[in-house]
Structure formats: structure tokens, C-alpha cells
Amino acid sequence: MARFIEPFLFFSVIFNPVLADSLTEEIDVLVFLPQNNSFLFSHARVAPAIRYAQDRLRAEYPGFHFNIHFENSDSANHAVFTLADRPCGQKPDLILGPVREYEAAGVVRLASHWKIPVISAGALATAFKNKETEYSHLTRVAPSYVKMAETFTAMFEHFTWKSALLLIEDDMRERDCYFTLEGVYHLMDDYNVEFEIIHEGVPFKVEDIFKTNQGTEVWTSARSCWKMKSAFP
Incomplete structure (x- = not known):
């Protein structure tokens, strides 16, 4: 549960100078969490930790009131529409989440654009590294997929590998497997990297892939990448 609390407590570190000088005592925090419990970072699992963090902050900064508002982020557009529908005078001071890529993209x-800071334990895709324009106010508290790609590059340099095959199971909805290995593919321009897309519902014939890709030194599969990502809620 501690890793759920860290993003919220991280807020106190970022805004500590503001808290010391600001005249307002009301800090409006908008939290986007899915109601669907199939996600490790669902409302039922994460909200208690955020409430605990709220109590910790209240004890440390008794003069400030951190008002928490939870919103559902089950669908790709619900989160951004919820934010857009808020009147100008009710814009939040801070946003926590969303975690999933498509939900996070619109919100961030x-x-x-409104200069509202966003802290997310997700949004790990390569595109979110662009901090100069559309994702300027995003802070990610988990290692991005590019960091994983840097690990792969270090392994290739150490073992002098030159080629790899990426197996990507693409559900064409959340596309978590695609985003997981996207960073690896784009960061390894100096190597012979090919990819094979495994579509949902289509039989996966590993024997055929073996025959087609004989001689490839390293295989990397994102077939279970959602389990990997669930470790970073």
C-alpha cells in the first residue's frame, strides 16, 4: 500500500515552498481512479491509501485543507470530459492520475494548458516524455518504459548482441503491451530489431515464429506485460 501513498506525499515535497507562502488554505485535489476492480489501481484499492496520506498531510500542515474529489476513469474519455466540464472557477489545484495511457493523455x-500539475504513477508510454509542450505539467513517480529500454540497451552492449525479436500482444484497446515495448523498439535504432504482433483471439503458433526468425539472438515478449505494468499502479 505504501506505493499508493507516495504520489500524494510527493505533492507535499513539490509544493512545500508554495504552502509556506500561499494565502489560501483550500487545496483542491482531483483524483482519477477506475471503479473497475480488475485494475490494481482501482478506486477500492487506492482510495484508502490516499485518505491515509490526506490525514498525514493534515497533521503536518494543519492550516491547510486538502479537499479530495474522486472521479471515475473507467473509459478513455470520461476523465478528460469531467475535467473539461468543471467551471473555470473550480479548476483543481492538483490532479492525481489517471494511470492508463489513453485516459492520461487527454487529462494531461x-x-x-491550464497549468495544473498532474502526478501519476502511470502514463509510462514514450510520448509522455515530451515536457516542453502538451505534457509539461506531468510528473511520473514510476520508471517509464524508456527506462526499461535503457536496461535492454545496456544488456545488448554487455553481451554484444545485435538482433532481437519483440513479441507484442495487441488488444487494440488499452494497448498496454504495445506501449511497453514501444520504448525498446525506438531506443534501439543501432540494432536489428524486428517485431511480431500477436492479435487477441488469434492462435499463437510459436513453432512458426521459431522457423521464421531462426538466428535471432534475443526474444522479448510483452504477452504478459499487463502483469508487469500492474506492479507500477
């Missing part, structure tokens, strides 16, 4: 773009 709008929040960056």
Missing part, C-alpha cells in the same frame, strides 16, 4: 494535455 488539458491540465498542462
Whole structure:
């Protein structure tokens, strides 16, 4: 549970100078969490930790009131529409989440335009590294997929490998497997990297892939990448 608390407590570190000088005592925090419990970072699992962090902050900064508002982020557009529908005078001071890529993209773009800081334990895709424009106000508290790609590059240099095959199971909805290995593919321009897309519902014939890709030194599969990502809620 501690890793759920860290993003919220991280807020106190970032805004500590503001808390010391600001005249307002009301800090409006908008939290996007899915109601669907199939996600490790669902409302039922994460909200208690955020409430605990709220109590910790209240004890440390008794003069400030951190008002928490939870919103559902089950669908790709619900989160950004919720943020856009808020009147200008009710824009939040801070946004926590969303975690999933498609939900986070719209929210972070709008929040960056309004200069509202966003802290997320997700949004790990390569595109979110662009901090100069549309994702300028995003802070990610988990290692991005690019960091994983840097690990792969170090392994290739150490073992002098030159080629790899990426197996990507693409559900064409959340596309978590695609985003997981996207960073690896783009960061390894100096190597012979090919990819094979495994579509949902289509039989996966590993024997055929073996025959087609004989001689490839390293295989990397994102077939279980959602389990990997669930470790970073």
C-alpha cells in the first residue's frame, strides 16, 4: 500500500515552498481512479491509501485543507470530459492520475494548458516524455518504459548482441503491451530489431515464429506485460 501513498506525499515535497507562502488554505485535489476492480489501481484499492496520506498531510500542515474529489476513469474519455466540464472557477489545484495511457493523455494535455500539475504513477508510454509542450505539467513517480529500454540497451552492449525479436500482444484497446515495448523498439535504432504482433483471439503458433526468425539472438515478449505494468499502479 505504501506505493499508493507516495504520489500524494510527493505533492507535499513539490509544493512545500508554495504552502509556506500561499494565502489560501483550500487545496483542491482531483483524483482519477477506475471503479473497475480488475485494475490494481482501482478506486477500492487506492482510495484508502490516499485518505491515509490526506490525514498525514493534515497533521503536518494543519492550516491547510486538502479537499479530495474522486472521479471515475473507467473509459478513455470520461476523465478528460469531467475535467473539461468543471467551471473555470473550480479548476483543481492538483490532479492525481489517471494511470492508463489513453485516459492520461487527454487529462494531461488539458491540465498542462491550464497549468495544473498532474502526478501519476502511470502514463509510462514514450510520448509522455515530451515536457516542453502538451505534457509539461506531468510528473511520473514510476520508471517509464524508456527506462526499461535503457536496461535492454545496456544488456545488448554487455553481451554484444545485435538482433532481437519483440513479441507484442495487441488488444487494440488499452494497448498496454504495445506501449511497453514501444520504448525498446525506438531506443534501439543501432540494432536489428524486428517485431511480431500477436492479435487477441488469434492462435499463437510459436513453432512458426521459431522457423521464421531462426538466428535471432534475443526474444522479448510483452504477452504478459499487463502483469508487469500492474506492479507500477
